[in-house]
Amino acid sequence: xxxxKYWTWHMAAGVVIFFLLGLHMLIMHVGGITHLFAPHGGEAxxxxxxxxxDGSLFFLTTYVLLLGVALYHxxxxxxxxxxxxTLKPAVEKAVSVVLLVAGLGLFGLGAWAAFATHAIAIxxxxx
Amino acid sequence: xxxxxxxxxxxGLWGWLGGGRWGIERYAYILHRLTGLGILLYFLMHVVVTxxxxxxxxxxxxxxxxxxxxxxxxxxxxxxxxxxxxxxxVRLVLVELxxxxxxxxxxxxxxxxxxxxxxxLLIAMMILAAILLAAGGYNFLSLAK
Numbered sequence: 001x002x003x004x005k006y007w008t009w010h011m012a013a014g015v016v017i018f019f020l021l022g023l024h025m026l027i028m029h030v031g032g033i034t035h036l037f038a039p040h041g042g043e044a045x046x047x048x049x050x051x052x053x054d055g056s057l058f059f060l061t062t063y064v065l066l067l068g069v070a071l072y073h074x075x076x077x078x079x080x081x082x083x084x085x086t087l088k089p090a091v092e093k094a095v096s097v098v099l100l101v102a103g104l105g106l107f108g109l110g111a112w113a114a115f116a117t118h119a120i121a122i123x124x125x126x127x
Numbered sequence: 128x129x130x131x132x133x134x135x136x137x138x139g140l141w142g143w144l145g146g147g148r149w150g151i152e153r154y155a156y157i158l159h160r161l162t163g164l165g166i167l168l169y170f171l172m173h174v175v176v177t178x179x180x181x182x183x184x185x186x187x188x189x190x191x192x193x194x195x196x197x198x199x200x201x202x203x204x205x206x207x208x209x210x211x212x213x214x215x216x217v218r219l220v221l222v223e224l225x226x227x228x229x230x231x232x233x234x235x236x237x238x239x240x241x242x243x244x245x246x247x248l249l250i251a252m253m254i255l256a257a258i259l260l261a262a263g264g265y266n267f268l269s270l271a272k
Contacts, residue, residue, distance in 0.1 A: 011220055011223060014216050015220065017213075018213050018216065021209065021213070022213065025206060025263075029202065029203075029206040029263050029267075030262045030263055030266045032265070032266040032269045033262060043188075043189075045188065046188055046189070047185050047188050050180065050185065050188075067174065070170060071170075074163070074166070074171075075167075077163050078164070078167060081143075081160060081164070084136055084142070084143065085136055085140070086135050086136040102171075106174050106175075109175065109178050110177075110178055112178070112181065113177065113178035113179075113180065113181040116181035117180050117181050120181070
């Protein structure tokens with residue numbers, strides 16, 4: 001039952017990622033066509049355009065949300081693939097713990113960076 | 128609570144890497160896993176690299192390590208993997224929810240497969256993935272000029 005719940009979350013996370021990562025890809029990788037959220041011109045990935053997005057509350061929220069759901073979706077997907085190799089229960093537990101710790105660590109790092117750059121961008125905009 | 132019966136996966140990695148004589152959906156499944164693993168590998172590094180901007184380090188901007196053509200091409204490959212994985216994922220969610228697989232019927236010989244009902248969805252999703260890939264390719268080539 002618990003695994004069914006995890007699997008349902010995995011699918012639900014996939015739907016959220018479809019929209020959020022889709023937007024991220026449209027900005028970053030099709031930016032030459034869409035010119036979305038890059039008001040300073042040039043590449044969407046330039047420092048000024050990155051800072052513009054980092055200063056937005058919308059991007060702060062969606063970055064942290066995308067980070068969380070993408071880490072869950074990706075690491076749970078990896079766990080599913082590894083578990084299909086018929087691991088011993090102790091190894092399965094160790095894999096789950098390692099992936100959980102890695103996921104939480106990366107979420108902490110990414111969320112800290114999103115909040116820190118948001119503060120930097122806001123301070124920069126105020127001069 | 129009843130213990131889940133465990134079955135040995137004798138085929139190991141080949142169990143999911145080998146498509147055998149199965150239909151195109153089986154190969155779509157293999158590619159879904161491979162693109163998923165590729166995207167995950169990139170994503171884990173991406174989180175670390177982009178987090179450095181909190182310390183004022185922008186490795187992907189002009190003059191940065193990751194602004195070289197080799198990495199730009201790598202990013203295009205990640206975009207291609209995303210285009211496939213996302214649209215095939217939409218198909219998988221729809222099929223998982225019982226949509227686009229047709230109505231259930233009695234298993235009367237000669238048996239009918241639901242694959243014929245599912246296939247138009249696969250084709251539609253692959254066309255959308257190809258359109259997205261073309262847009263990403265155009266963007267990549269225009270930046271490379």
